[in-house]
Amino acid sequence: xxxxxxxxxxxxxxxxEKVFLECVQDMDHENMFWYRxxxxxxxxxxxxxxxxxxxxxxxxxxxxxxxxxxxxxxSLILESASTNQTSxxxxxxxxxxxxxxxxxxFGPGTRLTVL
Amino acid sequence: xxKTTQPTSMDCAEGRAANLPCNHSTISGNEYVYWYRQIHxxxxxxxxxxxxxxxxxxMASLIITEDRKSSTLILPHxxxxxxxxxxxxxxxxxxxxxxxxxxxxxxxINP
Numbered sequence: 001x002x003x004x005x006x007x008x009x010x011x012x013x014x015x016x017e018k019v020f021l022e023c024v025q026d027m028d029h030e031n032m033f034w035y036r037x038x039x040x041x042x043x044x045x046x047x048x049x050x051x052x053x054x055x056x057x058x059x060x061x062x063x064x065x066x067x068x069x070x071x072x073x074x075s076l077i078l079e080s081a082s083t084n085q086t087s088x089x090x091x092x093x094x095x096x097x098x099x100x101x102x103x104x105x106f107g108p109g110t111r112l113t114v115l
Numbered sequence: 116x117x118k119t120t121q122p123t124s125m126d127c128a129e130g131r132a133a134n135l136p137c138n139h140s141t142i143s144g145n146e147y148v149y150w151y152r153q154i155h156x157x158x159x160x161x162x163x164x165x166x167x168x169x170x171x172x173x174m175a176s177l178i179i180t181e182d183r184k185s186s187t188l189i190l191p192h193x194x195x196x197x198x199x200x201x202x203x204x205x206x207x208x209x210x211x212x213x214x215x216x217x218x219x220x221x222x223x224i225n226p
Binding site for chain 2: 004033035042043045048058059090091092102103104105106107108109111
């Protein structure tokens with residue numbers, strides 16, 4: 001069974017802490033994404049990557065950075081966590097092959113609370 | 116990506132077919148219709164997609180009208196585990212593209 005896994009389901013951090021959210025996929029997908037989901041705002045794209053060491057800003061990259069050193073792993077970093085970054089964080093991956101259907105496979109999400 | 120319109124909520128009895136409509140009147144020729152669902156406290160799950168022909172897989176069927184301005188997702192024998200928010204998305208079929216979820220339809224399956 002194909003999978004996207006995220007390092008934590010629930011995380012509580014303090015304001016100013018550096019936070020790492022890890023995502024791993026086992027489908028050999030080229031594309032990986034980080035979204036956040038907030039009530040009434042839907043899914044918003046933070047960053048995505050279409051290849052190892054490549055990254056592109058999404059709609060709301062401020063306050064975040066990412067790292068993709070290996071194809072299967074995409075990390076989201078909150079340099080200095082703030083209370084407005086309290087949210088559900090969702091990682092997704094999709095195949096970059098032209099023959100793919102481009103559907104995105106999501107992880108279970110990490111609910112981050114910043115106090 | 117074309118805008119979609121879905122009902123806010125729907126109810127369906129367990130064991131019955133659940134039919135979820137979606138309007139996408141501004142869809143363009145190279146855009147596909149995708150359906151995802153999100154069960155409470157979980158990540159979204161891909162269900163099915165199509166261009167203009169009806170599609171069926173192990174989860175659902177997708178019926179797209181001939182003019183492609185609307186579609187219906189059919190869960191043939193709904194179970195309690197199908198209770199979720201269902202999202203209809205219209206997008207081009209290429210590249211590393213973000214998903215834009217609207218408000219979706221909150222489907223409740225009743226015993």
